[in-house]
Amino acid sequence: MSETTKNEYQKDGAFTRPPSTFRNFVSADPNAQFPAEKGRYALYLSPGCPWAHRTIIVRALKRLEDVIDLYILNPSMGDKGWFFDGAGGTLPKDPLYGFTYLRELYYKADPNFEGRFTVPVLWDKKAHTMVNNESSEIIRMLYSEFDAFVPEPYREVNKPGGGLYPAHLRAEIDEMNEWVYNTVNNGVYKCGFAGKQESFDEHVYPLFASLDRLEGILAAHGKPFLFGDHITEADVRLYTTIARFDVAYHTVFQCNLKSIRHDYPHLHLWFRRLYWDETEQTGGAFHKTTAPWIGLYATGYAGARAKVTKSQAAVIVPRGPAVLVEPLAESEKL
Numbered sequence: 001m002s003e004t005t006k007n008e009y010q011k012d013g014a015f016t017r018p019p020s021t022f023r024n025f026v027s028a029d030p031n032a033q034f035p036a037e038k039g040r041y042a043l044y045l046s047p048g049c050p051w052a053h054r055t056i057i058v059r060a061l062k063r064l065e066d067v068i069d070l071y072i073l074n075p076s077m078g079d080k081g082w083f084f085d086g087a088g089g090t091l092p093k094d095p096l097y098g099f100t101y102l103r104e105l106y107y108k109a110d111p112n113f114e115g116r117f118t119v120p121v122l123w124d125k126k127a128h129t130m131v132n133n134e135s136s137e138i139i140r141m142l143y144s145e146f147d148a149f150v151p152e153p154y155r156e157v158n159k160p161g162g163g164l165y166p167a168h169l170r171a172e173i174d175e176m177n178e179w180v181y182n183t184v185n186n187g188v189y190k191c192g193f194a195g196k197q198e199s200f201d202e203h204v205y206p207l208f209a210s211l212d213r214l215e216g217i218l219a220a221h222g223k224p225f226l227f228g229d230h231i232t233e234a235d236v237r238l239y240t241t242i243a244r245f246d247v248a249y250h251t252v253f254q255c256n257l258k259s260i261r262h263d264y265p266h267l268h269l270w271f272r273r274l275y276w277d278e279t280e281q282t283g284g285a286f287h288k289t290t291a292p293w294i295g296l297y298a299t300g301y302a303g304a305r306a307k308v309t310k311s312q313a314a315v316i317v318p319r320g321p322a323v324l325v326e327p328l329a330e331s332e333k334l
């Protein structure tokens, strides 16, 4: 029987994700502890991570690229966790303090830190501390707290559908987030990081039941996005998992009851519309945060799976599918 600490990912063969630890908020209120300011905050992340991916999608959707810095670490995790080394267009070292490892940043914020050194991190360059390391909260800060610094059309109050987390849809979005997080976003990890067959079986069927349910939602309303005609938080949160599905979870995490491209026509169309979009609607937010890295997702997950399951075998990376993301026909475009 294994002993579990808050830092461990597995207990008796089942994967558990520990809670995030830095939970402060940036606010539009200039008197807040962390007031929204142009150039004050930075996102540290590794682009293969689906939780981190949420934050760069929203940063791009909100046109916050010149308001919030982005510091990209190597796409794969090393023995000492996430690191800078300049590979493939990432930064050679931490631009603020010259660090090599993300853990050094955590220790700068809290020398007694005892949790896991996860990405994404929202960092305050002025106070030299970590604001928040929970992606679901970071994205919500980006929706409206920085709106004073973005052009009028991209402010939440001016968006036709009410923005990424519209007041009239909040309860429904929260409800969907709950089951999508447990069975899909984190569900794939419960399969891929399972240490025994029973644990894998316990999670693989609910994962596909939820994908069936999502397919049914899109089929029933016939609209392009999960909540209709406008992109919401629910689309962003599902997208980062679906983008990794056929290229990594289906093979490396053995989630192979079905694939998105062959078995889920509505989800597949929904995904490709987001991925290929270069219009005003997204400003290419999904494409530019996915395309440079999608070919590396399988590599990152194969290494992570070997580490979490403590496999001694050689890490073999599957190379398919031959076409990473299928094209969008003219007639399928919005």
Ligand SMILES: N[C@@H](CCC(=O)N[C@@H](CS)C(=O)NCC(=O)O)C(=O)O
Binding pocket: 019, 020, 048, 049, 050, 051, 052, 081, 116, 117, 118, 119, 120, 133, 134, 135, 136
């Ligand atoms: N709840 C966190 C989860 C973040 C997370 O687990 N990130 C992974 C990468 S996908 C990580 O950095 N893991 C490093 C580790 O656990 O050592 C969030 O959504 O921000």
